[in-house]
Amino acid sequence: MFFRKALLSDLEEMQKLFAETIQSVCKSDYNSEQIKVWVSGAKNKERWLDVINTQFIELAIIDNKIVGFGTLKNENYIDLLFIHKDFQRQAIADKIINKLEFEAKKNHSKFITSDVSITAKPFFEKKGYIVKAEQKNILKGVEIINYKMKKVLF
Incomplete structure (x- = not known):
């Protein structure tokens, strides 16, 4: 496994990983309607172009395949952190978040913050993040719960 910065040519693979991870990994924490609405965000091309053009992005690569990615917005907000459904629990998220935190410190x-899914909350807690608020977001008329989390950087 190696890490590199994202390129515009990575966008489609990142969007696919985003959608497939939510559909597979988050299905025990969110119902099918919530997942459908959340996954529809993969089709928001403007949002993804903004991510590529304005955020610090770290990709994890194995055999020329993106197996995970994390993004840092405005130098201290983890906007996206997704690990391929077939590469869960292999310390990829741990390595990516360490790189994002290092970039924030740099x-x-x-401090560093993120809006974290129910699924990702235990991982973030293990990494020292504290829940600041439970949030009830309404996307396309569907309520999706996540958590505003924060970690002080030393």
Whole structure:
């Protein structure tokens, strides 16, 4: 496994990984309607182009395949952190989040935040993030719960 920055040519593979991970990994925490609405975000091309053009993105690659990615927005907000459904529990997320936190520290950020799914919450807690608020988001008329989490960087 190696890591590299994302390119525009990676966008389609990232969107596919995003959708497939949600559909597979998050199905025990969210119902089918919630997953359908959440996954529809993969089709928002403007949002994904903005991610590629404005965020720090770390890709994890195995055999020329993206197996995970994380993004840092505004130097201290983890916007996206997704690991391929077939590569869960292999410390990929741990390595990516460490790289995102290092980048935030490099930018002199005192803390890092993220809006975290029910599924990802235990992982973030193990990494030292604290729940600041439970959030009830309404997307296309469907309520999706996530958590505002924060970690102080030393």
